[in-house]
Amino acid sequence: MSEKRPVAYVTRIECFSACHRLHSKLLSDEDNKAIFGKCNNPNGHGHNYKVEVTVKGPIDETTGMVINVHDLKRIINDVVMDVMDHKHLDLDVPAFRDTTLVSTTENVTYVIYEGIRKQLPSHVHLYEVKIHETDKNVVIFRGEYNE
Numbered sequence: 001m002s003e004k005r006p007v008a009y010v011t012r013i014e015c016f017s018a019c020h021r022l023h024s025k026l027l028s029d030e031d032n033k034a035i036f037g038k039c040n041n042p043n044g045h046g047h048n049y050k051v052e053v054t055v056k057g058p059i060d061e062t063t064g065m066v067i068n069v070h071d072l073k074r075i076i077n078d079v080v081m082d083v084m085d086h087k088h089l090d091l092d093v094p095a096f097r098d099t100t101l102v103s104t105t106e107n108v109t110y111v112i113y114e115g116i117r118k119q120l121p122s123h124v125h126l127y128e129v130k131i132h133e134t135d136k137n138v139v140i141f142r143g144e145y146n147e
Helices: 029-040 069-084 105-117
Strands: 007-020 045-058 125-132 138-141
Touching (some): 007 069, 045 105, 105 125, 105 138
Antiparallel strands (some): 007 045, 125 138
């Protein structure tokens, strides 16, 4: 039996700016206006998002780390900064441009979570992705799916 290792949570915070239009390809223009209001503006609107990525895992006996923060930063850059920063989410980001996903903060959080999860080493678990869309609106995704 292997030795029990202490488990720690590590959070990395980054900020990115992006614009989007809340508009569902599955709804009529009238329904989109009724549901999303001013956020359905055809020209879009922007946010300065703050994203917090929290991973958890055993503390390595040799390095004293769950994950090298430089590696976590590189993964976040690959998934978030290089793809979404200073972009129009609906026009520039394939996860929204090429699908019916509406670029709500809920879906942005989900897309980031799945992208980061795929790049983490097997001993590190992605605990959550939290996005602050505004000072008052925050979304958390922890990889949970309904049945």
